[in-house]
Amino acid sequence: MTAISDVARLAGVSKSTASRALTGRGYVSEETRRRVVEAAAEIGYIASPNAASLVTGRTKNVGVVIPFVNRWFFGEVLEGIERTLLAAGYDLTLYNLALAGPERDRVFDFFLARKRVDAVIAVGVDLTEREVEVIEGRGKPIVALGGTAPGAPRLAIDDRGSARLATEHLIDLGHERIAHLAGAGAGSAARSVQALRRAGFADAMREAGLRPVGEPDGIVEAEMTVPGGYVAALQLLGHPATRPSAIFAASDEIAFGAMRAAERLGMSLPGSLSIVGFDGHEHAELFGLTTIEQFPRVQGRFAVDAVMRLLGEPTGDADPITPDGLPDFDRPLDTRLVVRSSTTAPSARPLVAR
Amino acid sequence: MTAISDVARLAGVSKSTASRALTGRGYVSEETRRRVVEAAAEIGYIASPNAASLVTGRTKNVGVVIPFVNRWFFGEVLEGIERTLLAAGYDLTLYNLALAGPERDRVFDFFLARKRVDAVIAVGVDLTEREVEVIEGRGKPIVALGGTAPGAPRLAIDDRGSARLATEHLIDLGHERIAHLAGAGAGSAARSVQALRRAGFADAMREAGLRPVGEPDGIVEAEMTVPGGYVAALQLLGHPATRPSAIFAASDEIAFGAMRAAERLGMSLPGSLSIVGFDGHEHAELFGLTTIEQFPRVQGRFAVDAVMRLLGEPTGDADPITPDGLPDFDRPLDTRLVVRSSTTAPSARPLVAR
DNA sequence: CGCGAGTGTGGCACCGGTTCCACACGACCG
DNA sequence: CGGTCGTGTGGAACCGGTGCCACACTCGCG
Numbered sequence: 169m170t171a172i173s174d175v176a177r178l179a180g181v182s183k184s185t186a187s188r189a190l191t192g193r194g195y196v197s198e199e200t201r202r203r204v205v206e207a208a209a210e211i212g213y214i215a216s217p218n219a220a221s222l223v224t225g226r227t228k229n230v231g232v233v234i235p236f237v238n239r240w241f242f243g244e245v246l247e248g249i250e251r252t253l254l255a256a257g258y259d260l261t262l263y264n265l266a267l268a269g270p271e272r273d274r275v276f277d278f279f280l281a282r283k284r285v286d287a288v289i290a291v292g293v294d295l296t297e298r299e300v301e302v303i304e305g306r307g308k309p310i311v312a313l314g315g316t317a318p319g320a321p322r323l324a325i326d327d328r329g330s331a332r333l334a335t336e337h338l339i340d341l342g343h344e345r346i347a348h349l350a351g352a353g354a355g356s357a358a359r360s361v362q363a364l365r366r367a368g369f370a371d372a373m374r375e376a377g378l379r380p381v382g383e384p385d386g387i388v389e390a391e392m393t394v395p396g397g398y399v400a401a402l403q404l405l406g407h408p409a410t411r412p413s414a415i416f417a418a419s420d421e422i423a424f425g426a427m428r429a430a431e432r433l434g435m436s437l438p439g440s441l442s443i444v445g446f447d448g449h450e451h452a453e454l455f456g457l458t459t460i461e462q463f464p465r466v467q468g469r470f471a472v473d474a475v476m477r478l479l480g481e482p483t484g485d486a487d488p489i490t491p492d493g494l495p496d497f498d499r500p501l502d503t504r505l506v507v508r509s510s511t512t513a514p515s516a517r518p519l520v521a522r
Numbered sequence: 523m524t525a526i527s528d529v530a531r532l533a534g535v536s537k538s539t540a541s542r543a544l545t546g547r548g549y550v551s552e553e554t555r556r557r558v559v560e561a562a563a564e565i566g567y568i569a570s571p572n573a574a575s576l577v578t579g580r581t582k583n584v585g586v587v588i589p590f591v592n593r594w595f596f597g598e599v600l601e602g603i604e605r606t607l608l609a610a611g612y613d614l615t616l617y618n619l620a621l622a623g624p625e626r627d628r629v630f631d632f633f634l635a636r637k638r639v640d641a642v643i644a645v646g647v648d649l650t651e652r653e654v655e656v657i658e659g660r661g662k663p664i665v666a667l668g669g670t671a672p673g674a675p676r677l678a679i680d681d682r683g684s685a686r687l688a689t690e691h692l693i694d695l696g697h698e699r700i701a702h703l704a705g706a707g708a709g710s711a712a713r714s715v716q717a718l719r720r721a722g723f724a725d726a727m728r729e730a731g732l733r734p735v736g737e738p739d740g741i742v743e744a745e746m747t748v749p750g751g752y753v754a755a756l757q758l759l760g761h762p763a764t765r766p767s768a769i770f771a772a773s774d775e776i777a778f779g780a781m782r783a784a785e786r787l788g789m790s791l792p793g794s795l796s797i798v799g800f801d802g803h804e805h806a807e808l809f810g811l812t813t814i815e816q817f818p819r820v821q822g823r824f825a826v827d828a829v830m831r832l833l834g835e836p837t838g839d840a841d842p843i844t845p846d847g848l849p850d851f852d853r854p855l856d857t858r859l860v861v862r863s864s865t866t867a868p869s870a871r872p873l874v875a876r
Numbered sequence: 877c878g879c880g881a882g883t884g885t886g887g888c889a890c891c892g893g894t895t896c897c898a899c900a901c902g903a904c905c906g
Numbered sequence: 907c908g909g910t911c912g913t914g915t916g917g918a919a920c921c922g923g924t925g926c927c928a929c930a931c932t933c934g935c936g
Contacts (some may be wrong), residue, residue, distance in 0.1 A: 171892055182916045187894060194895085195914050216637050218575045219892035223921045227572070229615075236598050243592030250591075250618040254625070259633065261583075262616045264604040271608070278611065283523075283570050375643050395804050428808060454782060525922055541924060549884050573922035577891045718897045781926085 170213045179207035190215065221283070228258040230475060231285035233275070233375055235293050235378050237264060239392065240421065240449050242309040242463050245291050245313065248468025255477060263287055265293055276302050287475045290317055291468075294360055309478035313471045316359045321478070323471055326500035327361050330366025331416070331503055332458045334444045337373060337458070338414040342513045343383040343442060346373065347412040349400050349422045352389035365446065381412045390422045397425025404424035405433055405441075413514040420459055427455065427510070442511040448504075456509035524567045533561035534664045544569065575637070583613040584829060585639035589627070589647050591618060593746065594775065594803050595818050599645050599667065604820025610830060615639055619647055630656050641829045644671055644735045648714055648807025663832035670713045675832070677825055680716050680854035684814045685722025685770070687859055691766040691812070693726060696867045697796060699735040700727065701766040703754050703776050706743035719772050719800065735737075735766045744776045747803040759787055759795075767868040774803035775811055781809065781864070796865040802858075810863035821855055 176186035177224075181200060188194040189204035189440030196204075205450060209309075219237075221227045230253055236242045246262075253260045261284070263275045276299050280288060288303050288310045295317040303310045304320065340348050351362035366387060374379050380386020390400030405411055411463040417423035423491040430441050436442070445452065448461030474497075530540035535554060537816030542548040550558075561567075575581045584607055590596045600616075607614045612783035615638070630653050634642060642657050642664045649671040651665075658665045658674065665770045666676040692700050702723045705716035720741060727734050730830055734740020744754030751771060756778075771777035777799030786793050791797070799806065830852075 169892095173892080183893080183897075184917080185915055188915090192895080195912085197914060200914080214635050214637075215633075216892055218572045218577070218637060219921090220894070221572045221921095222570070222576060222892080222923085223894045225673070226919085237591060237604075238594065240592065243597055246591050246616075248620055250616060254617070254629075256634075260636065262604055263608070263612050264598075264601055275608070278568075279608075281568050283572060284613065353635030358722050398808055425808070454590050454749050454752055517805070523922095527922080538924080538925075539885055542885090545924080549882085551884060554884080571921055573891090574924070575891090576893085576922080577924045579891085658897075 170211050172213065172215065174211060174426070175204060175208045177380040178211065179204045181372060184446060186209050201514070203449055204470050207252060219281045225283065227259075227286050229258060229261055230472075231261045231263060231288045232291065233263045233265050233280075233288060234291040235265050235267060235291055237262075237388065241447055242292060243463075244464035245471075248465035249289060249291075249466075249472055252469045252472035256472065258286075278462055280332065281306060282309075287311070287516060288481055289471050289475060290315060290320075291471075293359065295320070299478045309475060311471050311474045311478070313467055314361055321474065321497045323467065323474060323497060324361075324500060325462050325503045327364035328368040328371065330503045331365035331418075332372045333368075333503075334460050335369050335372035335416050336376075337444060337505060337507070337511065338416060338445075339376045340492060341414075341442065341511060343412075343414040344378055344514075346378065346414045346416065347381050347388065347404055347411045349404065349415055349417040349426060350387045350423070351391045351392045351418040352396070361416060369416055381410065386412070390418070390425070392419045394421050394428070395424040397422030398465070399425070401426035401429035402433070405429060405435070411441075413440070414511070415444070417445045420445035420447040420452055420457060423457055423459070423510075424449075424451065424455060427457070432516075438510050438512040439466060439515055442514070444511055448506065450486075450508070458508045458511040459506055461504045461506050463502060470501065524565050526567065526569065528565060529558060529562045529567045532565065533558045536762075564645040575712050579637070579805050581613075581616055581638055581640050582611060583639050584826075585615045585617060585634055586645065587619050587634075587640045587642060587647055588618045588645040589621060593795030595801055595816075596646060596771070598818035599822040599825075602819035603643060603645075603826055605821075605828035607822045610835065611825065612640075612826075628735040634662075635711050636659060639832055642666060643825050643829060644669060644674075644875070646715065649674070663829060665825050665828045665832070667821055668715055669736075673830065675851045676716075676838045677821065677828060677851060678854060679821075679857045680719035682722040682725065683854075684816075685719035685721075685800070685859045686726045687773075687857075688800060689723050689726035689770050690730075690815050691798060691859060691861070691865065692770060692792060692796060693730045693732065693769075695796065695865060697766075698732055698868075699766045700768045700770065701740045701742065701758055702759065703744045703758065703769055703780060704741050704751070704771040705746045705753060705776070716772060723770055725734075735764065740766070744772070744779070746773045746775060748779040750776050751784045753779070754782035755780035756787070759783060759789070765795075766856070767794070768865070769798070771797060771799045773853045774799035775804055776802040777811055777813070777864075778803075778805065778809060781811070792864050793865045793869055796868070798865055802860065807862070808861070812865040813860055814858050817856060822856065 172186050173183050181204060185196060186204050189196045197268050206308040223316045232249055234246060247483060250260050266272050278302055290312045292314040294315050297318045300310060300317050300320050309319060312320050312321045314324050352364050387401045388404045390396045404455055413425055419428055423443050426443055427437060430437055435441050445457050445459040448459055452459045526540050527537050528866050530537045533540060535558060539550060541548045543555040559725040588596055588600060604614050619624050619629060629648050634657055641662050644666045648669050651672045654664060654674050664671060664674045668678050703722050710875055742754045742758045744750040747750050769780055771780055776796050780797055784791055789795050799811050799813040802813055806813045859860060
């Protein structure tokens with residue numbers, strides 16, 4: 169194992185000078201720097217991050233807390249975060265967080281509490297006050313992307329407004345019998361993504377003076393997966409007499425499952441059922457799904473940018489989002505309604521006379 | 523920041539005794555251990571992994587190199603790896619590896635070369651000899667899961683045999699006009715997953731005395747995604763006169779895309795086209811897809827078990843795979859053919875007279 | 877009773893860097 | 907011409923643990 173002292177000896181300088189030459193901090197003559205760098209290259213010297221972290225207290229490592237890896241939105245966010253961190257010379261330590269339980273506590277009380285990460289990015293998870301406190305109490309910035317984190321900076325789309333937009337799209341097409349396939353699970357927090365989308369749906373319906381159709385409030389809960397959407401849609405569409413003419417699904421995956429269920433029930437799409445999703449899934453175009461696009465990969469990049477600024481790290485290329493160089497945590501991230509063939513005006517003859 | 527010396531002082535012992543008490547190495551009286559542990563709890567002491575790593579040379583951290591996060595197989599593997607590592611008290615540092623290029627070199631020459639991980643798990647990536655050398659030369663074990671890594675231990679299913687099995691299933695049903703939607707990209711390595719599945723297809727066809735149908739060798743390359751399968755299948759099925767009666771797809775995602783393409787072309791499934799996939803995707807059941815199941819989550823666990831053994835870490839619960847306690851790298855991992863509704867006997871009247 | 881083995885504890889060097897401080901030297905300035 | 911400042915360098919402490927070694931004590935055994 170070659171150490172910096174070996175480099176120093178070979179270059180004929182002291183340890184301190186070698187360190188200065190390699191890190192670029194402090195005064196070193198150009199000539200000396202060159203000699204040190206050459207010596208380092210010659211013996212294949214690679215600095216020990218542990219030793220450096222021990223004294224500087226910085227690890228160049230960011231912890232990412234994420235509940236799923238294998239759902240489209242989360243996978244995209246993760247890839248976006250990873251690429252951006254890597255480009256900044258940071259490592260990414262992954263914590264695939266269960267929703268609750270001892271494993272979750274262990275992540276916060278043990279893994280994240282140690283001096284192994286400089287900051288934490290929490291993706292789509294509702295953190296408790298205690299959890300935020302544990303991290304911030306140790307001087308580590310924490311950025312929430314989606315989900316909630318009491319007291320911590322939060323980056324998010326306007327879930328409520330976007331859900332409203334999706335619902336209004338259906339209303340504008342002339343639909344009056346509209347149901348919502350809402351995301352289940354972890355939706356207890358009032359400000360959770362699921363709750364906000366539900367609220368946006370209700371907003372639009374109320375304003376249009378429409379009564380949601382089906383279950384209480386026209387809402388059926390679905391796990392946010394394709395099979396979850398399938399199961400929920402079977403339930404929602406089970407009785408032809410009470411069928412909605414349109415569905416707003418809380419995620420594209422739910423929407424795909426609902427499309428499948430409708431096919432299975434022999435319904436023609438979009439003739440007898442319009443569906444709008446949420447996410448901008450990579451398969452949405454292929455299946456002609458109208459959806460609210462968000463851009464998870466970009467969101468991941470933004471989250472990293474925010475963390476870098478909080479760490480006082482010069483990010484260079486990224487354009488500052490606000491004049492003071494800090495990201496604007498109040499302005500929601502971009503979303504966009506993309507209309508495709510899964511939504512259309514309701515068929516002329518209503519299924520049920522009114 | 524509380525250090526172990528604070529704990530020692532509070533407990534009235536020396537640093538060394540405190541260290542022994544907390545790590546469980548060496549002699550400490552039960553009474554002393556109790557006092558130290560209490561003192562540590564009282565002041566909220568958490569050991570610095572950096573300091574420990576510096577002297578022990580072990581980081582309790584494993585690097586995972588993976589080309590995609592957002593494809594089902596890889597996402598599952600990653601979740602399996604993560605859970606198992608976490609249970610073992612290890613961190614997981616994620617390197618989302620491009621197929622080639624300067625970024626990739628940087629991962630190996632900088633990130634993985636430093637003393638920050640104890641071992642590397644390479645998932646579904648074909649490593650060069652140099653890359654393996656860089657890691658192993660620094661004394662870090664490397665385990666390949668799928669993909670290839672010259673000279674390194676490898677854990678994999680029998681891709682060739684499984685592909686053959688899938689193809690034979692179609693042949694047994696009576697199909698004679700069979701095509702293969704092969705995985706494209708990174709398939710250059712002769713032992714790559716894509717090449718092996720292709721070979722298995724060819725094996726079965728040859729043995730049955732059948733000529734593949736369509737493009738050269740009855741093979742059309744597809745990106746291993748749903749849209750990739752869609753595009754490739756459109757091409758393959760474009761001309762009714764030369765259509766196969768069955769398709770073996772190199773992944774379930776390709777198969778889903780192909781199913782979509784067939785629908786789009788107005789073909790009835792499985793009446794006019796049988797499709798068998800590969801992976802055991804979580805949506806396979808919903809879409810009635812016959813497939814070769816593999817168990818990526820379990821594979822991830824096995825890869826971690828293997829790494830733990832190579833690190834001499836007592837894994838405890840996991841049953842030893844071979845008597846000598848080392849995993850059996852020669853025995854392929856489990857796969858299983860699951861027959862669903864996407865495959866059936868060819869329709870009585872062949873589309874084309876022969 | 878003497879000796880060796882087993883147990884329990886403290887002192888200290890060390891892992892590999894960074895950084896503070898002292899010091900040397902030349903230039904510039906009043 | 908003496909003092910100050912900017913630049914360049916080396917020495918040494920320090921980050922927070924681990925582990926080797928020395929030492930003390932107890933116990934069993936010949």
